[in-house]
Amino acid sequence: MSTHSFQIEVPDTVIARARRGEVAAFEQIYRAFERPAYTLALRLTADAELARDVVHDAMLRVFDRVRQFRGDAPFWGWLRQIVLNEALMRLRRGRALTFEDVPDDETLPSDAPAPWLHADTRLLEGALARLPAMTRSVIWLYHVEGYTHVEIAQMTGMTTSFSKSQLARGTARLRQLLQPTAEVAPCLTVPA
């Protein structure tokens, strides 16, 4: 399980107290999920302020709807879906759901070692943030949150093949962004 995993079990008693409107129980839920929720929002939006708004509104939505939680699926999955929907809705509203549109020949696998293997955290985060929002979202949802292309297609309103192509194109773009820039030797030609 990664450090930002949502897979946190919430005791039934806490959910029952939250259903009764107990703010203390709701704070317990918030504290348990604040990091994965904020991380998901930040990775999808690449904007700290927007991510804050996403978590804020998503948590209020959780509070409003906790009585509707039926308990037939894990609570964490239900909560994650609310955060995810809120983030995608915000990106859509801001017309920020742009996607990578590079030619297919650039997405071919490369023989060179994957640059993310050795890239430091800051570089990888920076490269991820430079991807278009839709492409970044597909990559994150697929690789980190473990959603399938079918599920991603349903959430984003796109097709499964679109999700797959965004994953391939986004991966190629990340590779480009993380390639060390070739050092250019200074021109030392001496005039005749």
Added chain:
Amino acid sequence: MLDRARMKFDPDDASLGAALRGLPAAEAPADLWSSIAGDLSDRRTVARRRGIAVPLAAAAALLAAVLLWLPSRPPVPDAGVAGGTSAATTADAETARLRARSQRIEQWLAALPAASQQDGRNLMATVETEDLIALVDMQLGAARSAEEALPLWRQRVALLEDLAVIRSTPYGLTGDRSLADASTGDVTSL
């Protein structure tokens, strides 16, 4: 995962996934909970107020229905004098009945609790109706006979009934129909 794309081994896929999962979790802003808790508190207050206001409005609407219905029952004809009453006596009697009804509705309106205040649209409707009542009152002041005053009293009572419906509705009659209908069903059906 049943995704076909996941069944094919792609070293890029696996290593990128591992690298992304290895990124540290982001720290949520420290003041985010206090902001959420503040909004939660506001929501709970609104919900509590609504919880009180809606039953109050329903009770008020029911009371209005009873108050408005009781005096408007047609008078039971008196068999002994039915044929012999003059037009003036009839007008006087009906004016007295309408005057009493008018007073009852005004008393009821004056006793309306503050919790059943209206929204912007209802407030405008209230002001307009009250203006019309004031206009009718001016005409009543100038009326020279009971026959002349009678239609004005009818109009006044009808306007007061409208006002009672508006005042006992906590939400815009033209806005959220479900809430308005739920809280004023008895009044509007009169």
